[in-house]
Amino acid sequence: MSATLLIVHHTPSPHCQEMFEAVVAGATDPEIEGVEVIRRPALTVSPVEMLEADGYLLGTPVNLGYLSGALKHAFDQSYYQLLDSTRGRPFGVYLHGNEGTEGAERALAGITAGLGWVQATKTVVVAGKPTKADVEACWNLGATVAAQLVD
Known part of the structure; x- marks a missing residue:
């Protein structure tokens, strides 16, 4: 039985797209067997898809110091269904922001702490055009x- 990794993303810009593609490439590395990677735009992901996932990757631009409305919407529509049902699941975050990402980081920390999710590794934060090191960090x-989802 394979595990499911759900990538919930809002990817409105070329920089966010480059980060998203690197995250997908890392998650789908052929050496990592037994993990199905599902990609869903934040505005279309369903609460059922969120419930059925074993782990999460969350990607968003930071707009006006906060996470995108699209990613906030994904949590708004599924938070109570996920509450108590998804505790202990691993997640990771990547953010693209040109002017401060602290507000978005705080918001996601609050949401994921409330759900009881466990951050698998530190958040990747990129400002401007992603460098080679930024792309590697996303991968x-x-x-x-x-x-972390492999048995």
């Missing part, structure tokens, strides 16, 4: 969270 984020 590592995807691979780290996926690897």
Whole structure:
């Protein structure tokens, strides 16, 4: 039986797209077997998909110092269904923000703490065009969270 890793993302810009692609590449590395990676835009992910996942990768731009409305919407529509049902599940976060990401980081920390999720590795934060090191950090984020789901 394979584990399911759900990538919930809001990817409105080329920089966010580059980060998303690197996260997906890490999560789907052929050396990590037994993990199905599902990608869903934050505005279309369903509460059922959130419930059925074994782990999560969350990606968003930081708008005006806060996470995107799209990612907030994903949690708004599923939070109470997830509460108490998904405790202990690993997650990772990548953020793209040009002016301070502290508000978004605080918001996600509050949401995921309330759900009882466990952060698998540190948040990847990128400002401006992702560097080679930023892209590698995104790849590592995807691979780290996926690897934690392997039996």
